Amino acid sequence: MYELTLARLIDAPREKLYRAWTDPALIPLWFCPKPWGVSKAETDVRPGGASLIVMRGPDGQEFPNRGVYLEVVPNEKLVFTDAYVAAWEPSEKPFMTAILTFEDEGGKTRYTARVRHWTAEDVAQHEAMGFETGWGIATDQLEELVKDI
């Protein structure tokens, strides 16, 4: 399955975490580990809907990330992939599919991100690019954000 996983119990309701992942006004507030930022976020949150998140590095260079939502269960589950840039236009490189789940657990939320790849090389590259640290820091920022929304 070539899967990388991040799971965390977060002291916030599911609805807020889901909103932070889907509201284009909130994504820039947590999505990139600082000093990286997000200069543009667009989300069409429905199966087949496209998303665009432009990441900006500290030197101003921009990296557009395009994807398509595959499955949407509001406040429970969100699946998207970079295998398509729109419904149904293949991307330059199908790299990953992310499966996010938000579950109630003792008044908090069990937040789980499963990120699957098509090849052993891709999962190794993602790990080497710093998946654990990058998603870890982004999730710290997400946890901070949901205190305030």
Next chain:
Amino acid sequence: MYELTLARLIDAPREKLYRAWTDPALIPLWFCPKPWGVSKAETDVRPGGASLIVMRGPDGQEFPNRGVYLEVVPNEKLVFTDAYVAAWEPSEKPFMTAILTFEDEGGKTRYTARVRHWTAEDVAQHEAMGFETGWGIATDQLEELVKDI
């Protein structure tokens, strides 16, 4: 887009063509150019639903084809890919995405199959494997079948 296309005006209502593509009892009757056949067909026709079509060669060798439906508009549109074998398990090799549309045209149906690939190599391979002939013969068989259903 690395696309291969087959378009044909077929003298049958959209509903019958859609049924021939989705009913597991009908798929074996037209899907493979003879003397190839289909020994098993399973379809879970909804976004994220899996499909399995086992093709059988004249010598009895079997070739399972697994995929997932991405978009389903009954009697109008059907999109599926072999990039997943189930929702959302990446397949061994994301090779193609097929977009089928069924449109009314002067009492007949304009049937269009657009088959998209992720790489130039894959589209060239699919063409070399005989896309035009293979899909052409299968569509002849489809056209015959819908006269009788």
